[in-house]
Amino acid sequence: MDDLFKKLVSHCKEYGFIYPSSEIYDGLSAVYDYAPNGVELKNNIKTYWWKSMVQMHQHIVGLDAAIFMHPKTWKASGHVDAFNDPLVDNKDSKKRYRADQLIENFLDKLDEKINKEVEKAQKRFGNQFDEKLYRETNPRIQELKTKWIQVNDRLVKSMSENDMAALKQLIEDCEIADPDSGSRNWTEVRQFNLMFNTQLGNIAGEEGKLYLRPETAQGIFVNFLNVQKTSRLKIPFGIAQIGKAFRNEIVARQFIFRMREFEQMEMQFFVKPGEEMQWYAYWKSKRMAWHLALGTPAHKLKFHDHENLAHYANAAVDIQYDFPFGFKELEGIHSRTDFDLKSHQELSGKKLQYFDSELNENYIPYVVETSIGCDRMFLALLSNAYTEESVPDSEGEASTRVVLKLHPAIAPVKCAILPLLKNKPELVDKAKRIFDDLKFTFLCQYDDKDAIGRRYRRQDAIGTPFCITVDFESLENDTVTIRERDSLKQERVSIAAIEKIIGDKISWKTLFEN
Numbered sequence: 386m387d388d389l390f391k392k393l394v395s396h397c398k399e400y401g402f403i404y405p406s407s408e409i410y411d412g413l414s415a416v417y418d419y420a421p422n423g424v425e426l427k428n429n430i431k432t433y434w435w436k437s438m439v440q441m442h443q444h445i446v447g448l449d450a451a452i453f454m455h456p457k458t459w460k461a462s463g464h465v466d467a468f469n470d471p472l473v474d475n476k477d478s479k480k481r482y483r484a485d486q487l488i489e490n491f492l493d494k495l496d497e498k499i500n501k502e503v504e505k506a507q508k509r510f511g512n513q514f515d516e517k518l519y520r521e522t523n524p525r526i527q528e529l530k531t532k533w534i535q536v537n538d539r540l541v542k543s544m545s546e547n548d549m550a551a552l553k554q555l556i557e558d559c560e561i562a563d564p565d566s567g568s569r570n571w572t573e574v575r576q577f578n579l580m581f582n583t584q585l586g587n588i589a590g591e592e593g594k595l596y597l598r599p600e601t602a603q604g605i606f607v608n609f610l611n612v613q614k615t616s617r618l619k620i621p622f623g624i625a626q627i628g629k630a631f632r633n634e635i636v637a638r639q640f641i642f643r644m645r646e647f648e649q650m651e652m653q654f655f656v657k658p659g660e661e662m663q664w665y666a667y668w669k670s671k672r673m674a675w676h677l678a679l680g681t682p683a684h685k686l687k688f689h690d691h692e693n694l695a696h697y698a699n700a701a702v703d704i705q706y707d708f709p710f711g712f713k714e715l716e717g718i719h720s721r722t723d724f725d726l727k728s729h730q731e732l733s734g735k736k737l738q739y740f741d742s743e744l745n746e747n748y749i750p751y752v753v754e755t756s757i758g759c760d761r762m763f764l765a766l767l768s769n770a771y772t773e774e775s776v777p778d779s780e781g782e783a784s785t786r787v788v789l790k791l792h793p794a795i796a797p798v799k800c801a802i803l804p805l806l807k808n809k810p811e812l813v814d815k816a817k818r819i820f821d822d823l824k825f826t827f828l829c830q831y832d833d834k835d836a837i838g839r840r841y842r843r844q845d846a847i848g849t850p851f852c853i854t855v856d857f858e859s860l861e862n863d864t865v866t867i868r869e870r871d872s873l874k875q876e877r878v879s880i881a882a883i884e885k886i887i888g889d890k891i892s893w894k895t896l897f898e899n
């Protein structure tokens with residue numbers, strides 16, 4: 386899996402998806418730039434999300450709030466006081482870690498040990514093996530499970546009580562060592578605020594302190610009444626937004642999984658108090674369906690309930706994806722109560738209440754939020770799409786190809802137009818005319834360099850779903866071959882039919898109807 390992840394990272398660079406930021410200066414830690422194919426894929430992910438939220442829901446509207454907000458916003462939201470991660474340094478290696486993640490990794494190792502015990506027994510007992518019974522009765526597994534529960538309970542308790550000394554004690558009791566150096570020489574655990582700050586204009590000191598937003602959601606909360614009134618919306622309704630967020634992550638070592646500058650796609654759904662749990666269930670199922678519609682297999686996605694709730698939530702769940710480094714959070718669905726609107730009302734002194742004409746009363750709505758990182762979605766899709774497989778080459782011999790099996794609607798380039806031979810002006814002219822016609826509808830690429838087989842491989846590597854080849858028969862009867870990326874099937878079709886054939890396969894309508 387480590388190997389797959391390394392290949393994916395280098396594929397992203399080689400095929401123009403992602404570059405390290407300011408690479409000529411050796412890059413900037415956990416900051417990345419989206420390259421020509423990457424920006425297309427990312428834009429398609431954003432379009433898919435935006436259409437599914439705003440276009441497909443009559444009661445959800447969009448917003449694009451500024452990154453800078455009044456500093457009091459972050460006091461009210463709790464981020465100034467509570468948006469912290471527990472930080473611990475190893476005195477020998479000088480490496481910095483998140484204390485909670487060190488303990489979570491320890492828990493993962495206990496899980497691995499349990500699974501290994503089960504695998505061993507499975508081999509020993511063969512067909513007679515009753516896994517459930519074995520897990521419930523084997524003394525070694527019981528011992529590991531008890532340990533897991535004890536450590537997890539202590540982790541949840543110390544995190545929810547902000548007890549840094551208890552976290553340090555837990556690291557020592559579990560004898561957790563620095564994964565790099567093996568040293569157990571740790572500093573005290575201390576809180577580290579994740580917000581970046583900067584200074585406003587010429588105002589010095591605390592007065593002029595501005596934060597780069599750590600989530601886009603607050604731009605929605607402070608605009609809640611503006612949007613409700615100008616859009617004449619009735620509860621329940623939602624506000625959707627896509628935008629940059631910034632977090633000074635302590636550990637950011639997994640490519641675009643954990644970045645310091647990233648993009649969020651968030652939607653806050655405002656509901657009547659008391660109805661939040663029914664909407665929470667609704668959005669859980671809607672969001673899972675959104676992921677599955679792209680063809681991501683169900684076994685690679687799962688729900689994971691939060692045990693350690695954020696300061697604003699009364700229920701929270703992650704949709705986790707099976708990344709090459711294990712199941713990790715891809716999206717969060719949070720029931721945020723009335724925490725944010727109430728705090729903003731208190732600190733600003735401005736009423737943020739909704740007048741419910743059916744009940745004839747004012748109240749502060751409750752909020753159910755869906756929040757997904759665009760970059761994480763990008764990584765999940767690429768991890769799922771990246772495939773190395775053996776295919777016959779043009780002489781019928783087996784050769785290997787790397788292909789990105791992305792859903793056609795989100796693939797960066799929709800079709801490539803390839804004249805069979807570069808040195809035949811009739812083929813080149815015809816291919817260029819097809820390109821000039823199709824470019825009004827899709828993002829196409831024209832390519833006449835190298836042998837046709839190599840050109841196919843180049844398109845496979847960036848996930849282009851269709852390759853159109855212009856050959857000598859094209860000159861006689863205005864037909865071309867259209868090659869489908871995954872099945873490798875080639876079909877001869879008339880040039881006039883290309884737009885409709887590809888259009889149907891890549892259309893958002895087809896995706897939504899599915």
Ligand code: GAP
Binds near residue numbers: 634648
């Ligand atoms: N408004 C709620 C909120 O921000 P979150 O769970 O902290 O909740 C939501 O973040 C999503 O944003 C995550 O599920 C993840 O996809 C993405 N995300 C968070 N931190 C990130 C980071 N450092 N790099 C990339 N994506 C991140």
